[in-house]
Amino acid sequence: MPDNDPFDPFDDFPEGLHVDALPASEVRRRGDRMRRRNTAVAAVGGIVAAAVFIGVPVALTAGNDDNDIEPAPQPTPSVTEDAEPSWVVEIPEDFPVTEGMADQGEPTEGDLDAFPLCETSYPTSRGTADSVTYFYSGDGESSATRVFQLWPDDATAEESLTGLVEAIEACPQESTPGGEALIRTRHVPFDLDAEDSVTFVQEVVEDDGLISGLFTVEVARVGNAVLVDSSYGSAGGDEAIAIATENLEGRSALTRDEMCLFAANPCQIQDASPASDTSAEVDSGTGASIPDDFPLDRGLEGASATDVATGPPLDVCGTPAWEPSGVVERIATRSTDIEYLQQRELVTFITADEPAEELTMLRDAVRDCPRIEGESSGYTTTMLEGPKSLDSFSWGFVPEEGLGGGVFQVTRVGSAILVLYVEGEMSQSSLQPTADDLTQTTLDLAPEMCVFTEDGCS
Amino acid sequence: MDERQFDEFYTASFSRLTAQVYAMIGNRDEAQECVQEAFVRAWAHRRKLDQAEHPEAWVRTTAYRLAVSRWRRTMRGRRPADRALSPATEAAAPSESHVALVEALKQLPESQRQALVLHHIADLPVHEVARETGAPEGTVKARLSRGRAALALLLADGPADPGASHA
Numbered sequence: 001m002p003d004n005d006p007f008d009p010f011d012d013f014p015e016g017l018h019v020d021a022l023p024a025s026e027v028r029r030r031g032d033r034m035r036r037r038n039t040a041v042a043a044v045g046g047i048v049a050a051a052v053f054i055g056v057p058v059a060l061t062a063g064n065d066d067n068d069i070e071p072a073p074q075p076t077p078s079v080t081e082d083a084e085p086s087w088v089v090e091i092p093e094d095f096p097v098t099e100g101m102a103d104q105g106e107p108t109e110g111d112l113d114a115f116p117l118c119e120t121s122y123p124t125s126r127g128t129a130d131s132v133t134y135f136y137s138g139d140g141e142s143s144a145t146r147v148f149q150l151w152p153d154d155a156t157a158e159e160s161l162t163g164l165v166e167a168i169e170a171c172p173q174e175s176t177p178g179g180e181a182l183i184r185t186r187h188v189p190f191d192l193d194a195e196d197s198v199t200f201v202q203e204v205v206e207d208d209g210l211i212s213g214l215f216t217v218e219v220a221r222v223g224n225a226v227l228v229d230s231s232y233g234s235a236g237g238d239e240a241i242a243i244a245t246e247n248l249e250g251r252s253a254l255t256r257d258e259m260c261l262f263a264a265n266p267c268q269i270q271d272a273s274p275a276s277d278t279s280a281e282v283d284s285g286t287g288a289s290i291p292d293d294f295p296l297d298r299g300l301e302g303a304s305a306t307d308v309a310t311g312p313p314l315d316v317c318g319t320p321a322w323e324p325s326g327v328v329e330r331i332a333t334r335s336t337d338i339e340y341l342q343q344r345e346l347v348t349f350i351t352a353d354e355p356a357e358e359l360t361m362l363r364d365a366v367r368d369c370p371r372i373e374g375e376s377s378g379y380t381t382t383m384l385e386g387p388k389s390l391d392s393f394s395w396g397f398v399p400e401e402g403l404g405g406g407v408f409q410v411t412r413v414g415s416a417i418l419v420l421y422v423e424g425e426m427s428q429s430s431l432q433p434t435a436d437d438l439t440q441t442t443l444d445l446a447p448e449m450c451v452f453t454e455d456g457c458s
Numbered sequence: 459m460d461e462r463q464f465d466e467f468y469t470a471s472f473s474r475l476t477a478q479v480y481a482m483i484g485n486r487d488e489a490q491e492c493v494q495e496a497f498v499r500a501w502a503h504r505r506k507l508d509q510a511e512h513p514e515a516w517v518r519t520t521a522y523r524l525a526v527s528r529w530r531r532t533m534r535g536r537r538p539a540d541r542a543l544s545p546a547t548e549a550a551a552p553s554e555s556h557v558a559l560v561e562a563l564k565q566l567p568e569s570q571r572q573a574l575v576l577h578h579i580a581d582l583p584v585h586e587v588a589r590e591t592g593a594p595e596g597t598v599k600a601r602l603s604r605g606r607a608a609l610a611l612l613l614a615d616g617p618a619d620p621g622a623s624h625a
Contacts, residue, residue: 009609013477013579016477017486019472021468021490021494024464024465024468027498028464028465030501031497031500032502191461327520327523328499328503350499
């Protein structure tokens with residue numbers, strides 16, 4: 001306890017609670033999923049995936065923003081924690097094996113293609129329950145191959161990766177079939193978002209030291225599923241390897257994401273947004289990062305940036321006047337002179353849902369609170385007019401005794417909220433003119449907030 | 459923050475943050491859910507986390523806001539409860555004294571409760587409580603003073619009022 005206070009009921013409060021936390025790897029996996037969804041890096045339209053839960057195939061559509069992947073429900077009490085999972089041993093028809101594989105055109109299905117590793121080769125279909133291979137030849141000298149395998153269980157799938165690592169270590173180099181050059185194989189320390197992963201490269205090293213013919217192979221395992229994703233390029237060397245591994249990782253992200261279907265505790269894909277839910281209208285991922293040059297202090301003389309905007313310590317009948325939840329980023333500025341304090345704050349959220357919620361909550365709270373109890377005097381609150389063309393809300397308050405008062409204008413554009421606040425010597429009659437001034441500022445800044453909308457600024 | 463650093467951060471702070479958020483909101487299961495979700499967001503926004511001066515405060519603030527936001531949604535009944543808001547399955551608290559403390563905290567105004575927990579359970583000095591809550595230091599001191607006084611009365615009076623507010 002920081003203070004020397006004789007009253008200390010917190011003294012033996014536990015520093016930590018015993019909780020069953022998710023493994024850190026699972027937290028990261030969900031975080032990666034959130035990041036991808038929010039930034040919409042890849043167009044996912046058209047993907048159709050199948051969900052399987054405890055061995056029961058359930059076909060569900062995936063690939064639009066209204067869908068989400070949630071952890072599967074907990075097993076029923078009749079299923080013990082030690083029960084062997086029901087592994088999916090047949091690749092669902094709609095599993096997106098080739099998603100992200102080709103920029104243009106369609107990959108074609110073919111026979112398994114393996115990389116030589118001295119006395120053995122990788123991958124092998126021996127022992128798998130199901131396997132499929134796709135090829136894609138792009139323009140020029142590049143190509144890609146993707147092998148997706150389901151093993152009888154996670155142990156056999158894991159063994160296949162263990163065997164791969166041992167084979168790589170046992171075969172650092174070998175001669176090409178014609179003997180004119182060396183095939184060099186090496187492990188690359190590049191982890192993928194999966195339960196296990198192995199990344200390795202094979203390059204051709206000529207007599208004169210020229211390195212070419214780079215195969216980059218990324219292997220990811222989730223449960224009993226293994227994805228072997230590879231690309232070929234004519235250039236070799238460390239720089240080419242770094243580029244190729246990053247490219248492969250990005251291209252296979254969605255497929256790896258869906259591999260949670262084959263985990264011991266499989267995910268399921270579900271329609272998360274009932275049509276009747278009005279939040280679906282605004283629950284879309286948008287850009288949440290605030291541009292460095294956002295002109296929050298435009299026209300504000302003597303403004304100084306603050307770490308966190310501090311609105312007045314005022315509750316609206318129990319609801320804080322401005323304490324947003326689910327914030328991703330916030331910037332604030334303020335200006336003071338003899339008569340007034342002006343504050344501006346820009347806050348971004350993961351989606352447009354949270355700020356819409358904040359506005360509704362605050363609007364309802366103010367409407368339900370015509371009078372605020374104060375420490376020395378009460379305050380009268382008044383709803384004010386703001387910019388009609390925007391999702392905006394304005395209100396003011398003045399003390400019942402003495403001087404003071406303030407006006408808020410809170411405006412949502414996409415996944416961001418702009419808060420303008422003026423505090424000073426006000427009367428009931430000066431509230432609306434003050435709100436009108438804020439409206440001009442809001443209308444001036446709102447176009448800059450297009451970056452937080454789903455459509456962007458185009 | 460790379461994977462190893464994040465995993466260490468997560469492992470080291472998860473139970474501690476859960477205890478703090480539990481004290482703030484009074485529901486252990488909900489606290490765990492929200493801290494878990496906050497860590498998911500932390501990894502999703504790890505570049506911001508790298509820039510944050512106090513990553514643990516970032517997670518704690520996010521978890522607390524998630525809890526408040528969920529509670530508001532539930533109370534307003536605007537949307538069906540999600541999985542995390544299913545009927546309470548609150549686990550037993552660590553001990554009777556902790557239950558009494560948490561129940562008493564639940565009866566305090568949100569701002570006082572948050573200040574007390576951050577100062578007395580998270581061991582943050584007043585200026586850091588002010589930074590984390592966005593309130594002036596003087597306001598934080600007032601909240602602590604009033605909160606302590608109210609808490610002393612509540613704990614002296616015995617069992618908490620079952621109609622106490624949540625957040």
